[in-house]
Structure formats: C-alpha cells, structure tokens
Amino acid sequence: MFAITGITGKVGGEVARNLLEGGRPVRGVVRYLCKGEAWAQLGCDLVAADINDAGALTSAFNGAEGVFVLVPPNFDPSPDFQQARATAGTLRSALTAARPGRVVYLSTIGAQATQSNLLTQHTIIEQALGELSMPITFLRPGWFMENCSWDVASATNDGVISSFLQPLDKSVPMVAIADIGRVAAELLQETWRGRRVVELEGPRRVTPGDVATTFAELLGHPVRMEPVPRESWESLFKSQGMKNPTPRIRMLDGFNAGWIEFESTESGSRKGRVALKAVLRTLIESR
Numbered sequence: 001m002f003a004i005t006g007i008t009g010k011v012g013g014e015v016a017r018n019l020l021e022g023g024r025p026v027r028g029v030v031r032y033l034c035k036g037e038a039w040a041q042l043g044c045d046l047v048a049a050d051i052n053d054a055g056a057l058t059s060a061f062n063g064a065e066g067v068f069v070l071v072p073p074n075f076d077p078s079p080d081f082q083q084a085r086a087t088a089g090t091l092r093s094a095l096t097a098a099r100p101g102r103v104v105y106l107s108t109i110g111a112q113a114t115q116s117n118l119l120t121q122h123t124i125i126e127q128a129l130g131e132l133s134m135p136i137t138f139l140r141p142g143w144f145m146e147n148c149s150w151d152v153a154s155a156t157n158d159g160v161i162s163s164f165l166q167p168l169d170k171s172v173p174m175v176a177i178a179d180i181g182r183v184a185a186e187l188l189q190e191t192w193r194g195r196r197v198v199e200l201e202g203p204r205r206v207t208p209g210d211v212a213t214t215f216a217e218l219l220g221h222p223v224r225m226e227p228v229p230r231e232s233w234e235s236l237f238k239s240q241g242m243k244n245p246t247p248r249i250r251m252l253d254g255f256n257a258g259w260i261e262f263e264s265t266e267s268g269s270r271k272g273r274v275a276l277k278a279v280l281r282t283l284i285e286s287r
C-alpha cells in the first residue's frame with residue numbers, strides 16, 4: 001500500500017492516479033475525510049491527518065510500502081522559516097515511528113541553493129529527512145508549467161502576460177504536473193538504498209517569450225509578455241497581502257540570475273514527456 005499526502009491537490013492527485021492505473025493500492029492522506037470522497041469511490045482507503053500532526057501522520061504512514069510526502073505551498077513564510085522547521089520535525093517523527101518501506105518527498109529545483117529564498121523551506125525539510133535511515137528520494141521538479149494558469153485570463157482577454165521571470169529570452173526549466181506525478185509513482189515502486197536526488201524537467205526548456213508565443217498559437221490572437229519591473233515587486237506583493245515578500249523575491253532573483261538551477265544542471269536532469277503546448281491547451285480549455 002502506498003500512502004499519498006496532498007492527494008486532493010494537483011501533484012498528489014497525479015501520483016495517486018498513476019498508482020491506481022497500475023493496480024497498486026493507495027491510501028489517501030487527507031485533511032478532511034469529506035474532501036477525499038472521490039478518491040474513496042476510486043478504491044482508495046482514506047486516513048485523516050494534518051501535515052502538522054505527528055500522531056495522525058504516523059497512523060497514516062503505518063504499514064505503507066511507500067509514502068509520498070508533499071508539503072503544502074507557503075508563499076509567505078516567516079523570515080526564520082519557523083513553519084518549515086516545525087513541519088520538518090513532525091515529518092521526521094512520524095516517518096521514524098511508522099518506518100515505511102521507502103519515501104518520496106516532493107522537493108524543488110534549487111533545494112541545494114545556499115542563498116536564502118522561498119525554496120529554503122524545502123532545503124530545511126530535505127536536511128531533516130535526509131537523516132532518516134530508510135530509503136528516501138528527494139524529487140526536485142522544475143517550475144510547474146501549470147503556474148501559467150495565473151496567465152490564462154490576461155492572455156485571453158488582454159493579449160498581455162506579466163512576467164517575473166526575466167529576461168524574456170532566458171530559458172527556464174519547467175515541467176508538467178503529469179510528468180511529476182508519473183515519475184513520483186514510478187520512484188515509489190523502485191528499490192534503492194539511502195538518500196538520492198532525482199531532478200526533473202520537461203522535454204525542453206522554454207523562455208517566457210515561448211510561453212507568450214504558445215498562448216498566441218492556441219488562442220489565435222497575438223499575446224505579448226511584459227516584464228514586471230524588479231523595483232515594483234516588493235510593493236506589489238505587499239499590496240497583494242504578503243507580509244514578508246523577501247523570500248519570494250529572492251526565489252525569482254535566483255531563477256533569473258541562474259543560481260536556482262538543478263544540482264546536476266540541465267545535462268543531469270531527468271526529462272519529462274509533456275510539452276508546454278499540451279499544458280496550456282488544457283489550462284485554456286478548463287477555464
């Protein structure tokens with residue numbers, strides 16, 4: 001049996017779908033049992049556990065051949081990343097107590113970066129879980145292609161997209177969630193020893209300019225990408241309600257300057273199958 005956290009979200013859902021399609025038993029770890037109803041109907045066992053509840057997570061992970069661990073996104077962490085530290089300790093306790101056969105943790109590109117930024121949350125959790133004695137894989141995907149869902153309305157209605165990724169002709173390691181879910185499900189069924197890192201991006205790197213061109217092709221009208229001036233980011237993010245925009249700004253700086261990159265660089269990353277165009281088509285159709 002494979003225990004899947006975040007099953008009601010995008011990546012966890014893809015991991016579970018892939019396992020179920022392969023005939024593998026899945027235990028959905030949900031915050032609220034009512035939200036897992038669709039998964040129960042697909043044959044999943046359901047267990048309620050908050051990511052910050054070590055006791056409930058221990059029960060959820062007990063007896064699992066493999067556990068997929070996904071920590072919910074936090075775009076506005078406190079300056080000392082206290083929440084990630086607490087989650088790291090909780091996960092370490094629960095996994096130590098439950099002792100599943102193996103663990104796949106959804107991390108991120110750039111988790112090895114030494115400069116503090118939004119992704120430091122994953123650095124902290126990788127360090128804590130890397131000390132476990134069970135086999136653990138840190139799956140580090142690139143920038144999700146599905147982040148472009150934020151751009152569908154402006155591309156469709158105004159023919160303009162704002163880009164924090166700059167310059168517009170700089171290629172970015174992006175990956176489709178379908179590829180992440182498929183690879184995570186494969187990794188959960190592999191056998192390995194100790195700690196390993198798997199870095200994953202799409203079939204080819206794309207630039208912000210490519211995103212605009214692809215939207216234009218699919219929408220049938222011109223779409224241009226406009227860089228958001230770096231000096232406006234702090235006030236913009238604060239106006240959107242963020243208390244501490246620095247980690248997010250530093251993450252964007254890291255992508256733009258290139259210090260957020262795969263540890264094994266482009267040559268060492270695993271390549272997915274799903275192209276940007278297929279993802280954007282789905283995002284437009286599901287709008």
Ligand SMILES: NC(=O)c1ccc[n+]([C@@H]2O[C@H](COP(=O)([O-])OP(=O)(O)OC[C@H]3O[C@@H](n4cnc5c(N)ncnc54)[C@H](OP(=O)(O)O)[C@@H]3O)[C@@H](O)[C@H]2O)c1
Nearest residue numbers: 006007008009010011031050051071072073108142143144
């Ligand atoms: N976006 C990117 O470009 C990118 C790149 C690399 C890595 N990542 C990482 O990918 C992860 C996000 O994956 P996603 O897009 O699949 O997220 P998502 O769709 O937002 O799903 C989040 C999941 O976490 C669950 N959740 C929320 N709060 C919880 C809690 N307190 N306890 C237990 N479960 C909780 C949600 O359950 P409910 O349905 O109950 O809310 C949902 O199932 C983050 O760790 C992020 O850092 C993102």
